[in-house]
Amino acid sequence: xSGEAQIVGTATDAFAWDATANRLPxxxxxAIIGGGIVGCSAAFYLARDGVSVxxxxxxxxxxxxxxxxxxxxxxxxxxxxELPLMMQSLRLWQALxxxxxxDIGFRQGGTLYLAEDAAQLESLSEWLAVxxxxxxxxxxxxxxxxxxxxAGGDRWAGAIFTPSDGRAEPGRATPAIARGAARAGxxxxxxxxxxxxxxxxxxxxxxxxxxxxxxxxxxxxxxxxWTRLFCGSLDVDVPQLxxxxxxxxxxxxxxxxxxxxxxxxxxxxxxxxGGYTVAHGGSSLHSLVPASFRYAVKYLPALRQGHDxxxxxxxxxxxxxxxxxxxxxxxxxxxxERERVLDPQPEARVLRQMRAALCRWxxxxxxxxxxxxxxxxxxxSPDVLPIISAVEGIGGFxxxxxxxxxxxxxxxxxxxxxAEMAGGGADAAAVAAFRLxxxxxxxxxxxxxxx
Ligand SMILES: Cc1cc2nc3c(=O)[nH]c(=O)nc-3n(C[C@H](O)[C@H](O)[C@H](O)COP(=O)(O)OP(=O)(O)OC[C@H]3O[C@@H](n4cnc5c(N)ncnc54)[C@H](O)[C@@H]3O)c2cc1C
Numbered sequence: 001x002s003g004e005a006q007i008v009g010t011a012t013d014a015f016a017w018d019a020t021a022n023r024l025p026x027x028x029x030x031a032i033i034g035g036g037i038v039g040c041s042a043a044f045y046l047a048r049d050g051v052s053v054x055x056x057x058x059x060x061x062x063x064x065x066x067x068x069x070x071x072x073x074x075x076x077x078x079x080x081x082e083l084p085l086m087m088q089s090l091r092l093w094q095a096l097x098x099x100x101x102x103d104i105g106f107r108q109g110g111t112l113y114l115a116e117d118a119a120q121l122e123s124l125s126e127w128l129a130v131x132x133x134x135x136x137x138x139x140x141x142x143x144x145x146x147x148x149x150x151a152g153g154d155r156w157a158g159a160i161f162t163p164s165d166g167r168a169e170p171g172r173a174t175p176a177i178a179r180g181a182a183r184a185g186x187x188x189x190x191x192x193x194x195x196x197x198x199x200x201x202x203x204x205x206x207x208x209x210x211x212x213x214x215x216x217x218x219x220x221x222x223x224x225x226w227t228r229l230f231c232g233s234l235d236v237d238v239p240q241l242x243x244x245x246x247x248x249x250x251x252x253x254x255x256x257x258x259x260x261x262x263x264x265x266x267x268x269x270x271x272x273x274g275g276y277t278v279a280h281g282g283s284s285l286h287s288l289v290p291a292s293f294r295y296a297v298k299y300l301p302a303l304r305q306g307h308d309x310x311x312x313x314x315x316x317x318x319x320x321x322x323x324x325x326x327x328x329x330x331x332x333x334x335x336x337e338r339e340r341v342l343d344p345q346p347e348a349r350v351l352r353q354m355r356a357a358l359c360r361w362x363x364x365x366x367x368x369x370x371x372x373x374x375x376x377x378x379x380x381s382p383d384v385l386p387i388i389s390a391v392e393g394i395g396g397f398x399x400x401x402x403x404x405x406x407x408x409x410x411x412x413x414x415x416x417x418x419a420e421m422a423g424g425g426a427d428a429a430a431v432a433a434f435r436l437x438x439x440x441x442x443x444x445x446x447x448x449x450x451x
Contacts, residue, residue: 041415068376079448089413105169109259282309
């Protein structure tokens, strides 16, 4: 089984390129590359502000990370660098269901990080100081208090809990945001890869898509795991490495909690269909690519700082990356058209570990069958924090990437920030926090938490 059934398929993708119906606009104010949650949110907020915007997606809206994630809209555990943007993003999530007029599965049932023993609980509770500094209600739940929010809570030593944290259905949220953007006037094209950009006098002037060229004063590259390749072809270095996650959803099962819970062995989220989205709490795979060696020094702090849930592998991905050109002609098929949707295989051994962990968790979900399993390729920056940035030397070019396994929750906030940056009115602290130049100007690389 693959993740295909959960993700908006071509047949239901209202934005798929159709030569008879779709005409590219000659010019827009802002062109966006990538129909994930960040690109779609940017298009939504720009269009609502009256900016003319076109969004281009090479495959399907939310076909990659934004449709394959766990669906956690989480403030808990975030680095203080991104927590303010995440708290803003949560406010945007709260407004989205009524703004979009759709049930995107957004509910606020809280996040639990569960501890197996006192030492783990003490380590988890260190983060509560960050929450306090930002005025976020997060608290420690002792073993006996856990039962109020988690069935079978007595097998844990305790937890930290953020009741306002939310969740949403990845298969619904981003397509709904894209539809909202289109209703507000954005032009949204899926099945339409951007091959490159044109510049004039050091400033962007157009995107070159496989269907034609569209003039634009601002271009946003929100291309997820493809950003390094796209930007590399423009001589812009965006340090980013891929990390594979394995996910499953269960059939409907007894309600254990109303939100999501993480432990080192397993992470579960209650779904609106009554099942659970489940994943291993601490096992992801970085399959080495040539760029792994190039960026090794930049990623060492992240590896040292307890990101030990990451396994390294070596295989086909290395040779595929080696065979991918770093430059291409703009009038010929580009790598983005050769792989419309990045659809990695889930890892069978991780699925077995997940099943074993579910069996230990609670009899109510021990046997709940996995009705769908899938792989999702995250993209991590060296400090595991977003890159939302102008690019030196290319006026009007913005990059929004590096969301490092937690960009779904922050996606609307990131999209709003991109819209403000495109309009020149963004918060200076946020612009400084997420600038690309931090990886190249000798600033110390201080990684945020992995989960
Ligand atoms: C298994 C897994 C679990 C996760 N769990 C969570 C979670 O619970 N909570 C959370 O907050 N985050 C989570 N994340 C992370 C989150 O999903 C991502 O950070 C977020 O979706 C990134 O959104 P994006 O828009 O930047 O990228 P994407 O969703 O990857 O979208 C980028 C899009 O750009 C398109 N594209 C690329 N190049 C081109 C081109 N040249 N032309 C046109 N289109 C192009 C791609 O096809 C793609 O659709 C998880 C990720 C994974 C994989």
